[in-house]
Amino acid sequence: MHAAARPATAGPSDVALTGAPTGLAALAARADHVIGTAVEWVAAAIVLVEIAILAAGVTARYLFHTPLVWSDELASILFLWLSMLGAVVALRRGEHMRMTGLVSRVSPGARAFLEALALTASIVFLLLIFHHALDYAQEEGFIVTPALEISNAWRAAAIPTGIALMLAAALARFVRLHARGPAFAAILVAAGLVALFWWAGPMLKPLGKLNLVIFFVGVVATNVFAGVPIAFSFALATFGYLALTTSTPLLVMVGRLDEGMSHLILLAVPLFVFLGLLIEMTGMAAAMIRFLASLLGHVRGGLSYVLIGAMYLVSGISGSKIADMAAIAPVLFPEMKARGAKPGDLVALLSATGAQTETIPPSIVLITIGSVTGVSIAALFTGGMLPAVVLGLALCAVVWRRYRHEDLSHVVRVPAPEILKLALVALPAIALPFVIRAAVVEGVATATEVSTIGIAYSVVMGLVVYRRFDWRRIGPMLIETASLTGAIIFIVGCATAMAWGLTQSGFSQDLGRIMAALPGGAWGFLAVSIVAFVILGSVLEGIPAIVLFGPLLFPIARQVGVHEVHYAMVVILAMGIGLFAPPFGVGYYGACAISKVNPDEGLRHIGGYMLALILGLLVVAAVPWLSTGFLKF
Known part of the structure; x- marks a missing residue:
């Protein structure tokens, strides 16, 4: 993640919260503490149980040759609960991934407004999707799981439960915002935008594929640059597109969220x-x-x-x-x-090594690519070692x-x-x-x-x-694991729903034709992919970018003759460069936070390292053997 760095991707700043809340704010703080603590420890317990289930499965199958037929099913059920409860923990702690490049550079008044707007946007989506999530859980109640033979509602109920708890956490944070003027302004702006889009719905439908630009470029970009968490930016754009320009039941969007968060291989995260x-x-x-x-x-x-x-x-x-x-x-x-050594040079090198090592197994991005594209995880693990050596x-x-x-x-x-x-x-x-x-x-x-x-x-x-x-650190480590898992997997779910919307619109076929027709064949396709994923990595981070575009571009790579493992290494390294390159790459700010170095100090030193990474990436792209040479062994 790799997740990018927490300090650079946090939710609305705790600085904006009252230090000693009174009245309604105090009540919200107490309720949030009680509910939040319970959610944290339940999520931590699920992490422990998942470890035990998978360990038991490996032991039973490999040592005793008697596979546990129920282990994967139970692990999958608990994983959805872990993902949703982890998303609640991440929202409470302000750890959902977001781009803060613009928010951190505006005046204090404008920043307070943008922080409040980011929180309001999250609340709007949760309110809009909640009753559809309830309907989805009820529909799943008619399905019986094959191994445990229980109603699938036990698993699907994680989605409305998580949404309700996230809504409670977001409202509690909003009530505790210190800057009342910007908070009120954020409510007015959010309500006005929802009303405007709802009113414009009949006029949007005849626009056809132009709506893709309006929602998946305009709405997503506006939200991302305003500091709305990336997952909620994707979700709002997808919900608006499906609700206002198609006749698709919004129950389907919840199903796509479920699908994105239910790949058992993502339990490795x-x-x-x-x-x-x-x-x-x-x-x-x-x-x-x-x-x-x-x-x-x-x-x-x-x-x-x-x-x-x-x-x-x-x-x-x-x-x-x-x-x-x-x-x-x-x-x-x-x-x-x-x-x-200059502190700026140290943080620049640390950030560059973060980009360099993106392909080294067991990279979370490698696991994610395997889950959404069907590429062999073992092949990706084998192919990722040498490209990192080159960089x-x-x-x-x-x-x-x-x-x-x-x-x-x-x-x-x-x-x-x-x-x-x-x-x-x-x-x-x-x-x-x-x-x-x-x-x-x-x-x-x-x-x-x-x-x-x-x-x-x-x-x-x-x-x-x-x-x-240190046994005392196990509990906090499990909670930290749940929070980061929720932030990552909720993005995967929202990006999966967005990718489904793009696919249903015919965009994937159009993109395929355009990319396949690029001059230069495989080399032209790789060159465009490098540029595109450097940009995507800096704005969306690696995981949402690959979930969104991996299913669309990997089939095209095979069509133009690029080996899928080679293509995976190229796009992962390109995304890594974007993720750790300032001014937008949030990974860079994470390196600064961990190093306790001002980001401005690193800017003077990072250029040479980024140039070296780009040259190394070009070598990897030009020599497929570096990615595929050991696959036969």
């Missing part, structure tokens, strides 16, 4: 997020970094090379860029600053140029026995990425289940080898 938090807590990441620093610390720019290498290794464990950067920056940055070498070239005159006269070289000792300590941590990949490729576990192997491995290493396991 929370488990890998939790695994990332676990390796940081157990000290496994720190052990790897200390070993790499002992090897290269005496070389000019050595700690920068360590940063690049550590991000490569840690990405292979956690699957979450937030976890990667949070595990590495606090360990390396103090010593790098002591050696004279890493390009970054190393920039580091060599910038640090070739670094003064290391005060640096003491670590003796060989100490390096060997650190290597032995780091060996269990370094082995984990290879354990994960081998388990998938050898068929021990699926991409969804393999995270449980990593979790069990990390728990054992933390308790037995590293003797560092």
